[in-house]
Amino acid sequence: MDFTGKDIISIKDFSKTEIDHILKCAEKMIPFAKGEKTLTLLEGKILSSLFFEPSTRTRLSFESAMNRLSGRVIGFADPTATSQKKGETLADTIRMADAYSDIIVMRHPSEGAARLAADFADSPILNAGDGAGHHPTQCLLDLFTIFHEKKHIGKQNVVLLGDLKYGRTVHSLAYALSLYGSDLTFVSPKSLKMPREVINECKNLGATPTSTTKIEKALKNADVLYVTRIQKERFPDLEEYNRVVGTYQITMDLLKAVKKDLIIMHPLPRVTEIDPAVDQTNHAVYFKQAFNGVPIRMALLSLVSGVKL
Numbered sequence: 001m002d003f004t005g006k007d008i009i010s011i012k013d014f015s016k017t018e019i020d021h022i023l024k025c026a027e028k029m030i031p032f033a034k035g036e037k038t039l040t041l042l043e044g045k046i047l048s049s050l051f052f053e054p055s056t057r058t059r060l061s062f063e064s065a066m067n068r069l070s071g072r073v074i075g076f077a078d079p080t081a082t083s084q085k086k087g088e089t090l091a092d093t094i095r096m097a098d099a100y101s102d103i104i105v106m107r108h109p110s111e112g113a114a115r116l117a118a119d120f121a122d123s124p125i126l127n128a129g130d131g132a133g134h135h136p137t138q139c140l141l142d143l144f145t146i147f148h149e150k151k152h153i154g155k156q157n158v159v160l161l162g163d164l165k166y167g168r169t170v171h172s173l174a175y176a177l178s179l180y181g182s183d184l185t186f187v188s189p190k191s192l193k194m195p196r197e198v199i200n201e202c203k204n205l206g207a208t209p210t211s212t213t214k215i216e217k218a219l220k221n222a223d224v225l226y227v228t229r230i231q232k233e234r235f236p237d238l239e240e241y242n243r244v245v246g247t248y249q250i251t252m253d254l255l256k257a258v259k260k261d262l263i264i265m266h267p268l269p270r271v272t273e274i275d276p277a278v279d280q281t282n283h284a285v286y287f288k289q290a291f292n293g294v295p296i297r298m299a300l301l302s303l304v305s306g307v308k309l
């Protein structure tokens with residue numbers, strides 16, 4: 001399996017065998033991601049880190065991953081400090097990053113921006129989120145987390161909760177879990193349902209997802225609960241946001257009736273959708289999940305650079 005020079009735009013570009021290979025490579029990276037051992041695999045290589053939208057975990061874990069591989073990072077986290085402010089096109093900004101580095105990671109508010117960037121760069125483009133579109137590296141770390149916590153990914157009851165319309169992480173994850181044969185339940189307010197195209201893609205892979213607005217019943221048999229934030233920044237109308245924010249909150253009370261080994265995931269940041277009291281329970285794996293971004297991204301940066309792991 002060769003990923004040299006490959007763009008990572010959507011999880012849909014990967015087969016199950018390829019995903020399994022990436023997860024295996026990430027496993028090997030754990031002691032290096034923790035800093036217990038050192039690596040020089042990407043010595044002399046430069047990563048451009050272009051964040052046109054806010055980010056904490058994705059940007060820092062990509063940068064940590066590159067540093068752990070002995071590579072270097074250039075880039076920006078605030079696009080208003082770049083020539084975009086002077087009217088430069090995305091295509092030209094990408095051409096520059098391509099000239100100055102070996103790999104480009106980019107987050108952008110427009111759906112399709114990563115695919116467009118790939119047309120203008122020879123270096124691999126790693127999509128760190130394109131609007132409400134895709135978030136493939138998050139998806140891989142989510143799968144890695146399920147694998148770690150549950151020892152397998154497959155026939156499990158997985159509940160995806162929250163903003164399923166605008167949340168890009170759940171679009172990618174619903175697709176990937178359909179590849180693995182998981183039983184999916186989508187729980188959201190009526191106005192934030194999983195888009196029809198995503199549901200159809202899941203069905204084409206043989207999944208039979210169900211949609212509901214009721215959390216209690218869905219949680220009863222859940223093995224994995226994946227909570228998401230209502231994506232305020234993507235609402236055309238703030239009044240609509242105010243109507244749905246706070247619809248769901250995972251509380252200790254709600255967890256009384258769940259399976260003992262239910263895991264609760266969240267791509268983070270969380271706002272009010274998980275009560276901080278839940279952090280202390282064995283169900284909460286979201287902080288471990290955030291760490292998993294480092295080994296996954298170390299594996300991806302190495303693989304697209306042509307390193308055999």
Ligand code: NCD
Binds near residue numbers: 057135168231267
């Ligand atoms: C998510 C994102 O940016 O899509 N965060 C992340 O990458 N960990 C989720 C979110 O912002 O709600």
